Amino acid sequence: MRLFEALEKIKKEALISFHMPGHKNGRLIGEALANPLAIDITEIPGADHLHEAHDCIAETEQSIAEFYGAAQSKLLVGGSTAGILSMILGTTRRGEVLLLNRNAHLSAYNAVQLGELEPVYLLPKLERRLGIPLGFDLETFKRLIEAHPEAKACLLTYPTYEGVCYSIREMIEICHDKGIVVLVDEAHGAHLKLNDAGPSSALDLGADVVVQSFHKTLPAMTQVACLHIGKKNILSERQLNALIWHLRALQSSSPSYVLMASADLMLSVIERDGVQKTKEMVENIRWFYDETAELKTLGFRRFADGDPGKLLLEISREYYERGDWDGFRVSSILREKYGIQSEYETERMCLFMAGLANEKKDFETLASALIEMDKKILSVEKARRAGVLEGENLSPTYELVLPQRVLSAAEAAAAPFEAVPSADCVGRIAAEYVIPYPPGIPVLVPGERIPDTLIATVKREKNEIKVLR
Numbered sequence: 001m002r003l004f005e006a007l008e009k010i011k012k013e014a015l016i017s018f019h020m021p022g023h024k025n026g027r028l029i030g031e032a033l034a035n036p037l038a039i040d041i042t043e044i045p046g047a048d049h050l051h052e053a054h055d056c057i058a059e060t061e062q063s064i065a066e067f068y069g070a071a072q073s074k075l076l077v078g079g080s081t082a083g084i085l086s087m088i089l090g091t092t093r094r095g096e097v098l099l100l101n102r103n104a105h106l107s108a109y110n111a112v113q114l115g116e117l118e119p120v121y122l123l124p125k126l127e128r129r130l131g132i133p134l135g136f137d138l139e140t141f142k143r144l145i146e147a148h149p150e151a152k153a154c155l156l157t158y159p160t161y162e163g164v165c166y167s168i169r170e171m172i173e174i175c176h177d178k179g180i181v182v183l184v185d186e187a188h189g190a191h192l193k194l195n196d197a198g199p200s201s202a203l204d205l206g207a208d209v210v211v212q213s214f215h216k217t218l219p220a221m222t223q224v225a226c227l228h229i230g231k232k233n234i235l236s237e238r239q240l241n242a243l244i245w246h247l248r249a250l251q252s253s254s255p256s257y258v259l260m261a262s263a264d265l266m267l268s269v270i271e272r273d274g275v276q277k278t279k280e281m282v283e284n285i286r287w288f289y290d291e292t293a294e295l296k297t298l299g300f301r302r303f304a305d306g307d308p309g310k311l312l313l314e315i316s317r318e319y320y321e322r323g324d325w326d327g328f329r330v331s332s333i334l335r336e337k338y339g340i341q342s343e344y345e346t347e348r349m350c351l352f353m354a355g356l357a358n359e360k361k362d363f364e365t366l367a368s369a370l371i372e373m374d375k376k377i378l379s380v381e382k383a384r385r386a387g388v389l390e391g392e393n394l395s396p397t398y399e400l401v402l403p404q405r406v407l408s409a410a411e412a413a414a415a416p417f418e419a420v421p422s423a424d425c426v427g428r429i430a431a432e433y434v435i436p437y438p439p440g441i442p443v444l445v446p447g448e449r450i451p452d453t454l455i456a457t458v459k460r461e462k463n464e465i466k467v468l469r
């Protein structure tokens with residue numbers, strides 16, 4: 001089956017969306033965008049030009065900057081990916097040190113490779129049962145900064161894919177004390193501004209450059225994102241100019257007006273009702289947690305400083321170990337039997353992304369599906385799953401391992417390689433990335449020696465892996 005037919009088939013399923021994009025199948029902006037081809041134009045008079053904006057696009061960007069409290073905001077049609085590449089490549093020069101959290105998105109690793117930068121990794125704390133990254137230890141961070149006074153920029157992912165927030169204000173201050181520019185991948189946080197009761201946006205906490213995917217958590221079309229320059233940024237003029245140059249160089253010279261229009265429509269929605277709709281969403285989520293509080297085989301994990309829009313369903317240990325349940329099964333039953341699509345799943349969990357566009361009935365359907373599934377599992381007896389160890393990290397997404405870096409990613413990518421069966425790769429030097437997707441966070445980077453602790457992950461992702469000859 002080809003693409004269009006496959007999409008039509010999915011459309012007919014009329015799925016309840018707890019995944020990206022944030023318009024949840026066209027809600028909130030769908031009516032205005034009902035005939036997208038009519039506005040699929042190019043840079044004709046009256047339509048302005050993204051890369052030299054002075055008219056309607058400039059006005060939209062100005063309104064975005066005012067709404068978010070930025071010195072300047074630039075619309076992106078290449079997703080946060082384009083913004084992350086540009087902010088890293090714009091603020092660093094070849095051979096310079098970039099501090100970055102090891103759980104950074106692939107785009108940050110690509111920037112390191114393209115810019116031939118020296119990466120210094122900051123390891124996150126890990127929630128071992130779920131295998132997801134949390135925040136950072138501030139003392140360790142301080143020591144890392146002390147050890148690398150030559151670093152030019154620090155990239156932080158905030159919130160994490162799973163919605164975990166942490167003490168980023170303090171981290172920004174620590175960097176600024178040393179003149180290090182702070183770049184924040186806030187791809188999952190464009191909506192934080194709308195909720196006073198929740199974690200703040202890094203833009204309000206002093207970050208220099210912040211990139212947000214509007215399409216992930218707000219009602220905008222896929223690929224629509226934004227790069228904000230902070231009001232008190234410490235960028236040099238050269239860095240700012242280089243950053244803007246990279247935005248032009250890395251994005252299409254024919255940016256889609258449909259995508260850009262969806263950002264403008266999204267802005268109108270959040271200017272008008274964003275705060276109210278967020279309150280309703282938080283209220284619906286509270287109701288949802290009360291409703292599902294008695295689940296036995298499943299349960300929701302909540303983090304003190306978490307984004308309320310990320311609902312993290314954990315498979316209860318006993319039922320996981322007995323082989324009754326895993327995240328993949330939960331997700332496929334939800335899709336096949338109840339028409340509900342989650343964002344992503346691992347063996348131990350299933351992530352649901354709620355947004356302003358989700359209505360109360362979506363939460364009701366999800367709650368009753370989970371309650372029904374829970375009852376069914378309770379009535380079934382299954383054999384114990386063998387080999388599950390207490391505390392074992394079961395997630396296919398993250399490992400608490402920092403492999404030895406033998407060559408830079410750029411050097412390794414240019415070196416002769418061979419493919420070997422993944423089972424035989426321990427001790428070899430990787431010539432390619434290993435990136436479980438989602439969430440698109442590399443666990444192995446070209447140039448790193450493959451440790452035996454990563455073998456299970458490599459085998460899960462690939463039958464063969466390219467290694468240096």
Ligand SMILES: Cc1ncc(COP(=O)(O)O)c(C=O)c1O
Pocket residue numbers: 078079080081082105107157160161185187188213223225439440
């Ligand atoms: C943490 C994080 N940063 C950046 C990105 C890239 O964003 P985009 O899809 O808008 O290019 C993603 C995508 O999933 C992500 O999860």
